[in-house]
Amino acid sequence: MQVQQIDTLVVAGVGLIGGSFALALKRAGRVRRVIGVGRTLANLESALALGVADEITQDIAAVAHRADMALLAAPVGQMGALMRALAPGLRPGAIVTDGGSTKSDVAALYREHLPDHLPWCVPAHPIAGSDLSGASAAQYGLYENRRVVLTPLDETLPEAAHAVAELWRACGAEIHAMSPAEHDAVFASVSHLPHLLAFAYVDQVAAKADASRCFDFAATGFRDFTRIAGSHPEMWTDISLANREALLAELADYQAGLSRLAALLENGDAAGLRQLFGEARAARTRWHQQFLRRS
Amino acid sequence: MQVQQIDTLVVAGVGLIGGSFALALKRAGRVRRVIGVGRTLANLESALALGVADEITQDIAAVAHRADMALLAAPVGQMGALMRALAPGLRPGAIVTDGGSTKSDVAALYREHLPDHLPWCVPAHPIAGSDLSGASAAQYGLYENRRVVLTPLDETLPEAAHAVAELWRACGAEIHAMSPAEHDAVFASVSHLPHLLAFAYVDQVAAKADASRCFDFAATGFRDFTRIAGSHPEMWTDISLANREALLAELADYQAGLSRLAALLENGDAAGLRQLFGEARAARTRWHQQFLRRS
Numbered sequence: 001m002q003v004q005q006i007d008t009l010v011v012a013g014v015g016l017i018g019g020s021f022a023l024a025l026k027r028a029g030r031v032r033r034v035i036g037v038g039r040t041l042a043n044l045e046s047a048l049a050l051g052v053a054d055e056i057t058q059d060i061a062a063v064a065h066r067a068d069m070a071l072l073a074a075p076v077g078q079m080g081a082l083m084r085a086l087a088p089g090l091r092p093g094a095i096v097t098d099g100g101s102t103k104s105d106v107a108a109l110y111r112e113h114l115p116d117h118l119p120w121c122v123p124a125h126p127i128a129g130s131d132l133s134g135a136s137a138a139q140y141g142l143y144e145n146r147r148v149v150l151t152p153l154d155e156t157l158p159e160a161a162h163a164v165a166e167l168w169r170a171c172g173a174e175i176h177a178m179s180p181a182e183h184d185a186v187f188a189s190v191s192h193l194p195h196l197l198a199f200a201y202v203d204q205v206a207a208k209a210d211a212s213r214c215f216d217f218a219a220t221g222f223r224d225f226t227r228i229a230g231s232h233p234e235m236w237t238d239i240s241l242a243n244r245e246a247l248l249a250e251l252a253d254y255q256a257g258l259s260r261l262a263a264l265l266e267n268g269d270a271a272g273l274r275q276l277f278g279e280a281r282a283a284r285t286r287w288h289q290q291f292l293r294r295s
Numbered sequence: 296m297q298v299q300q301i302d303t304l305v306v307a308g309v310g311l312i313g314g315s316f317a318l319a320l321k322r323a324g325r326v327r328r329v330i331g332v333g334r335t336l337a338n339l340e341s342a343l344a345l346g347v348a349d350e351i352t353q354d355i356a357a358v359a360h361r362a363d364m365a366l367l368a369a370p371v372g373q374m375g376a377l378m379r380a381l382a383p384g385l386r387p388g389a390i391v392t393d394g395g396s397t398k399s400d401v402a403a404l405y406r407e408h409l410p411d412h413l414p415w416c417v418p419a420h421p422i423a424g425s426d427l428s429g430a431s432a433a434q435y436g437l438y439e440n441r442r443v444v445l446t447p448l449d450e451t452l453p454e455a456a457h458a459v460a461e462l463w464r465a466c467g468a469e470i471h472a473m474s475p476a477e478h479d480a481v482f483a484s485v486s487h488l489p490h491l492l493a494f495a496y497v498d499q500v501a502a503k504a505d506a507s508r509c510f511d512f513a514a515t516g517f518r519d520f521t522r523i524a525g526s527h528p529e530m531w532t533d534i535s536l537a538n539r540e541a542l543l544a545e546l547a548d549y550q551a552g553l554s555r556l557a558a559l560l561e562n563g564d565a566a567g568l569r570q571l572f573g574e575a576r577a578a579r580t581r582w583h584q585q586f587l588r589r590s
Contacts, residue, residue: 127514147512176512189500190513194520197492199575200552204545205484206578215582217442217471218485219422223586224519225489229579233572237565244560250499251557255550257495262546265539270532277528280494283501284524287510291518 006030006167010070012037012060012082014047017099017126018073019138022052024171027140035063036135037082038074047135064089069167072098076106077238083113090117097122097164101187102242103151103180110153118155122164123180125149125187126173144172145295151180188246193254195236196247198229301325301462305365307332307355307377309342312394312421313368314433317347319466322435330358331430332377333369342430359384364462367393371401372533378408385412392417392459396482397537398446398475405448413450417459418475420444420482421468439467440590446475483541488549490531491542493524 009025011018014036025031036053037060038044044056057063064070064086072079079098086096096114100106103123110121126148148168152161165175178186205214240247264272304320306313309331320326331348332355333339339351352358359365359381367374374393381391391409395401398418405416421443443463447456460470473481500509535542559567 127512149512186505186509186512189503189509190517194496194517196556197496197553198520199572200556201489201492201549202575202579202582203571204548204552206574208484210481211578214481214484215578215585217422217444217481218582218586221523222485222489223583224522225493226579226582227519228516229575230583231572231576233569233576236572237568240560240568241563241565244563248557248560251553251560253499254495255553255557257499258492258546258550258553261491261495262543262550265535265543265546268536268539270536273532273535274528276498277494277526277531279501280497280524281526281528283510284497284521287497287513287521288518288525290510291513 006032007068008033008035008066010035010037010060010063010067011053012070012072013074013078013099014038014043014053014056014135014138015073016134016137016139016142017128018071019047019050019052019135020128020140020142021071021073021099021126021167021171023138023140024143025167026051028170030167030170035066037063043135047138050135050138052135052138059085061085061089065091067091067094069095069097069163072096072100075235075238076100076102076242079106080109080113083109087114087117090114092117093120095120095122095160095163097124099124099126100242101125101191101239103149103183105242107151107153107180118153119157120160121153122156122161123151123153124164124168125151125183126168141172143168146173147176148173149176149178149183151178151183184243184246188243188250192239192243192247193250195228195231196240196251197254198226199236202226202229301327302363303328303330303361305330305332305355305358305362306348307365307367308369308373308394309333309338309347309351309430309433310368311429311432311434311437312423313366314342314345314347314430315423315435315437316366316368316394316421316462316466318433318435319438320462321346323465325462325465330361332358338430342433345430345433347430347433354380356380356384360386362386362389364390364392364458367391367395370530370533371395371397371537374401375404375408378404382409382412385409387412388415390415390417390455390458392419394419394421395537396420396486396534398444398478400537402446402448402475413448414452415455416448417451417456418446418448419459419463420446420478421463436467438463441468442471443468444471444473444478446473446478479538479541483538483545487534487538487542488545490523490526491535491546492549493521494531497521497524 009031011022022034034053036047036056047053048056106123128146304326306317317329329348331342331351342348343351367377401418423441
């Protein structure tokens, strides 16, 4: 297999995701020059000082023509504007990929803003969340044994998807492919729904008349269950709205499940509760064993 | 303050909770002799071998007259039968306490089965959960810096509650007092509800047509959010039914909260979502700082 070399990589959004991609590729000798693009000069200067980027700019349009590959690692809400700014300057064959956590909406943005460039557009989602952000959060090894989901468009050339996959593999990641809709349904289920459930739960406790006493007796179960309620509100607003349809379906299912559970409780149906809890415990235990093996 | 000394402590249910209480009190020199009571001979023999108990029996009635204090550390579902068996032999002044995770139902059991003994009955809840069980799970130090909630009955003598509090303090615990109803409302909120939410959530993912793919992409957020779905189904069936009224109220509130959240999503109300998520994050962050200080 041919080793993929990138001469100039443009990274829009030099934070945990984009910065760690740049660092890993530089260490692997897969990229010669990284141009960091961002809105905040202080963060860009820090990226330069840390060696995450070799060159920095706040104007992506000005460097579009130099990109062999562009990674859009900014919040999804900024991706349309970035694509629009890239479009006029991009050379044919320059690959555009992204790190957005939702994919149907990003696929639509590619279609809207880069309609003539779709063969070289490769929507992707590196699964490597963290509470950290900014260039100083970038780290070697972030993607070791992590998963990256590629959701190529119908128009995406296989060699473009292959090139992106190869670079992620060079970062240590394992590659999976799905359609954007499949991706969004899976992540609505295992990531986006639990975030919403945790936010709603903490809000409920906080709204109680005796909230401070309740919090006072919350222990390790509460701590783990609510950890994701500490996630970034802006980011999760974007994700929730971007994946609204799949999330509303998940929420409706969940509401129906809670109604069934409440009925078991109301009827004092011990056998029904035991079965429901027992199935959950068995599924969770099986999952956790698999998770430990793969992480 | 007078040091409380117990000559003979009867521990019904020699597992994590009861066994660790016995060990801590023996080490602190607060108890001379521990009689372990249980249904499973193998576990009792292990308690004897490990020095958790000095004497063992499957027949609590036979040792009731020797108890200066009895701790009922069996599942709540067995407590009525234990109290009934204790009642005829108990000497006046012998303290009866328990380690049940719900308190209104246990208070009702004391009234039903020990109506003449209520001045010496002290319902309690040591907050020290763990996945471990059995005598071999008993450990010195389990209660260091943990909390124990006492929920004395109206009839409970202050000196009886004081004696129980002193022994828990000798185990290293911090004592709090509430009414049984207050206790159950607080724990419905911060412990029982999240367990039900986690069980229902895992069941939902497990029931999906593409469950195995979903589980395959579940990561650390999922892991922490669902940890409590690995809890014991029997125990949580008992707790849920014992605290049914408070839990149904919590579930109804939660359903209403999810409906509000779904409406924000449907209306594409970014500002509303940001506010809801932001308040949850702020409350969770404040709580976590307090939790780190006290643990």
